[in-house]
Amino acid sequence: xxxxxxxxxxxxxxxxxxxxxxxxxxxxxxxxxxxxxxxxxxxxxxxxxxxxxxxxxxxxxxxxxxxxxxxxxxxxxxxxxxxxxxxxxxxxxxxxxxxxxxxxxxxxxxxxxxxxxxxxxxxxxxxxxxxxxxxxxxxxxxxxxxxxx
Numbered sequence: 001x002x003x004x005x006x007x008x009x010x011x012x013x014x015x016x017x018x019x020x021x022x023x024x025x026x027x028x029x030x031x032x033x034x035x036x037x038x039x040x041x042x043x044x045x046x047x048x049x050x051x052x053x054x055x056x057x058x059x060x061x062x063x064x065x066x067x068x069x070x071x072x073x074x075x076x077x078x079x080x081x082x083x084x085x086x087x088x089x090x091x092x093x094x095x096x097x098x099x100x101x102x103x104x105x106x107x108x109x110x111x112x113x114x115x116x117x118x119x120x121x122x123x124x125x126x127x128x129x130x131x132x133x134x135x136x137x138x139x140x141x142x143x144x145x146x147x148x149x
Contacts, residue, residue, distance in 0.1 A: 005086060007121045008096045010130030016096050017065055019130070023094075024063060032060040039067045039082070046081045053085055060091050067095040068104045083113035087120075101127060 008016050024034045035056050042064065045051045056062055064086070086093050097104075101118055105111065121127060 004092050006094045006126045008128045014130040016130050034061045035059040036063045043078050046078050063094045065096045067097040
C-alpha cells in the first residue's frame with residue numbers, strides 16, 4: 001500500500017464519507033495515524049504560509065474529503081501545495097469526491113500535478129465507485145440494511 005492514492009467516487013448521499021470514516025476508525029484501532037481533512041478547508045489553510053503540513057505528510061493514512069469540490073480558490077500555489085502533499089506522500093492517501101476522475105480539471109492551472117495524481121490512480125487501478133443510492137437501500141423486509149456487512 002505504499003505510495004498509493006485511492007479515489008473514492010460517487011454521487012452525494014451514497015455513504016462515501018461514512019464508509020471512509022468507518023475505515024478510519026478501524027485504522028485508529030489498529031494503532032495507525034490518520035489525518036482527515038476537507039479539501040476546501042485544506043486549501044484555505046494553505047493560504048497561511050505558517051500552516052504546518054508535517055502531520056498531513058507523515059500520517060500513516062491521509063483522507064481528503066470532498067476533493068476537487070467546493071469553493072474555487074484563485075491561487076495556483078494553493079492547489080499546487082495540495083497536489084504536492086498528495087504526490088510526495090509515501091503512505092496511502094484516500095481522496096473522496098462526487099466527481100468522476102476523468103472530469104476533474106483546473107483550466108487555469110498547470111495540469112501536470114493533477115495529471116500525475118490521475119495517472120497514479122489509474123496505474124494502480126485504485127478507483128472505488130459508490131453507485132448505490134442509500135435511500136433505495138435503507139429498508140428491506142427485515143428492516144435497516146447493515147451497509148458494512
